[in-house]
Amino acid sequence: MINFHSRKKKAKKEENTEKDPILFSYDLQENSAYLKTIFSYPDNSDLGVRPIHVPSQDKDALVFFMRGMVDTALIDHAISSLQEKEIQMEAGKELTEVISQTILTGYQVTTMRERKGVVSALLDGQTVILLEGSPNVISLHSAKYEYRSVEKPQSENVIKGSNEAFAESGTVNVSLIRKRLRDESLVTETLYIGQDKKTKIRLMYLKNVMDPDLLQQIKDRVSQIDVDYIEDVSVLEQHMEERAYSLVPTILYTERPDRATSFIREGNAILLMENSPAAIVTPATFWSFFHTSEDYYLRWAYGNFIRSIRLLSVFIALFTPSLYVAIVNFHSAMIPTDLLLAIAATRETVPFPVIFEIIMMELAFEILREAGIRIPTPMGSTIGIVGALILGQAAVDANIISPILVIVVSITGLSSFVIPNVSFSFAVRIMRFAFLILAAFMGLFGVMMATIMCVAYLSTLTSFGVPYLAPTVPFFPSSKDTIGRKVTWKERIKPMYLHPKKATENSKTKGKRGL
Incomplete structure (x- = not known):
């Protein structure tokens, strides 16, 4: 059984039998x-x-x-x-x-x-x-709400493929899913939160594919949410998480109907809410946060290439600053002599230690990133780019930081923008500071220790009972759509860690547990 975090209290037992509902009179x-x-x-x-x-x-x-x-x-x-x-x-x-x-x-x-x-x-x-x-x-039934029309996605843009995003109308969002997945087994259930049932949630799944036990876990998790109002599906995501204080997301947030549809076909469930222009996918694994719709709209070679770049960017964003600090402070013998002398020459007039420099620049970059988001759109991108250039150049001219550090922070920041999922991007950006501190005290040993701790932690995570690193650890039969993907017509095996009723797209073989 899954242990929910302390916020999720069990429903209290009724002291008496359920009271008869209050009815209208003849008056x-x-x-x-x-x-x-x-x-x-x-x-x-x-x-x-x-x-x-x-x-x-x-x-x-x-x-x-x-x-x-x-x-x-x-x-x-x-x-x-x-x-x-x-x-x-x-x-x-x-x-x-x-x-x-x-x-x-x-x-x-x-x-x-x-x-x-x-x-x-x-x-x-x-x-x-x-x-x-x-x-x-x-x-x-006379409801008629004003809502934004179907527009392009804001955070999940693609060059090739569908440009439709969810809107703030639950009915419209359901229709966007059904337009893509015309299957008689597609079920939309309505769930309510709170005793007064003021918050309505739509749960969508394929009845002939999804595992009934997994479906029941999702329903139980929703039923244990003890609040009257939930404003947005992103707040619902926080209520349904197993580990509220974990940096790593275990539920996928998407604003693309085509991506939500692909998860439903594999045996996942999605949840929609009124007034929320997005859906959450349950359960979610580590690999799904690095995939985008464009990976499948492009040809095999192109899709695998950009996915490789994306995975490489994650490592660059996470490890580059800490490796720079560790090597400069503790393992300078690893650097070629000419490069070491060049680094030493640029740092000769800098009065601060490396760790102070890089943390100061990382914080400045995060401030610029947040400012670019909050400032009105026509000015936001300009402030971010110009601000970074001016700030970096002024800091170098003032001998506050070294020029090579500007390069390290810039490539790190650019790599973090490549991560397609916002929640996972935040996780990488926060963990980068933890890696930096360990590298400053223990060098490469600190970086390796942090890496081992992260891998060990990820291996213990589950999302609605599904191992977070599946299908690699533990191994499950699937289309092997993790680091790379196969050509489209070979991807027929559904992810068996979801225990789907059908193992393949055209098969009636029931997925067995323990495969």
Whole structure:
């Protein structure tokens, strides 16, 4: 069993049996007063209340809706239908049932009686109709939100391939997935967080591929989140992590529908939220954070080449500053004599030790990077480039740092930009400082010790029970899409560490545990 971190408390046992839900009564005024009290009407101007009369039944009715969240034209049309059409009552049927089946047939209509359910429906943008003498409430699906249209990805750009990104509408995001994966086994489940069920999450997966045990683990993790509101899917990611204080991400965040679809096909699940222009993929392994959609849109040689550059950049970003400090301070004999003399000559007038220089420059580079993000877009990139050039040159002229150190910090910073995943990029940037400190005290031995500790730590990590370094450690059969990839038509084996129901794209062989 997976041990969740201390934030995730187990659900408390009920002291008594579950109470009966509070239902609406037959009194229209009592029902109306309840909704008005709950929504602080008339102080809350967002709640719309429209009294109407149904002539064919000679009954009064009240229409409730939240302004700005509904299609007013649809509501007007529904009200006109109630007032103009003749309602023919049938024996054994309730009035709301007859209206749903004969008058409002062109709408998505549900009938409910529980008070809490009606309140949730109003908050979801639905319109509710209370009728005189009826304890049932008609809920009309009339939600209409304003949201950003489908645009290009901001952080996962590609030169070749799809340019669609998720939007802030959950319905649109689901449609973007279904447009790419037209499979009858694609399931979209709706999960709720909190006792009042105010936060809605959509869980998508392939029923004929995904492991039921893995699916249940994901659902259990969501059900144990003990908050009422979650603002964004990135906050949901933090609630679902097994190790909250770990630098290494174990859940993948993506804003690309095509990438999310590829994970679903392999046997992963994705989670979407309303008002969030991204999805999170569960589970995620170490190798998935280095892959991009463009790796597969390009030909085999091109895709493997850029992936190799990407992996090399990770090592450069992580090790270059610490190796420079270790070699200059402790292992200068490893440097060719001419280069050693050149380094010594450039550092002759610098009054600070190497470790102070490089930490100062690394911090300055991080400040410039953050400033480039926060400054308005037209100026951001200019500030970052010009600021780095001016700052570096001024520091060299002032004999505060050596010229070679500018090269080390620059190549390190550029390499960190190559890492495609934002979370993993942060992890590498933070770990770089830990490597620097160990290198300053212990030289190459400190760098090796830090490397061994990182590998040992990664080997103990799991993501929803899946080993973090799979399929390499431990070994699992797969398409071997880790450091490099095969040609497209050879990548048929699904990753067996997910224990999919189908081992290959066209096979009905069930994935066995322990392979």
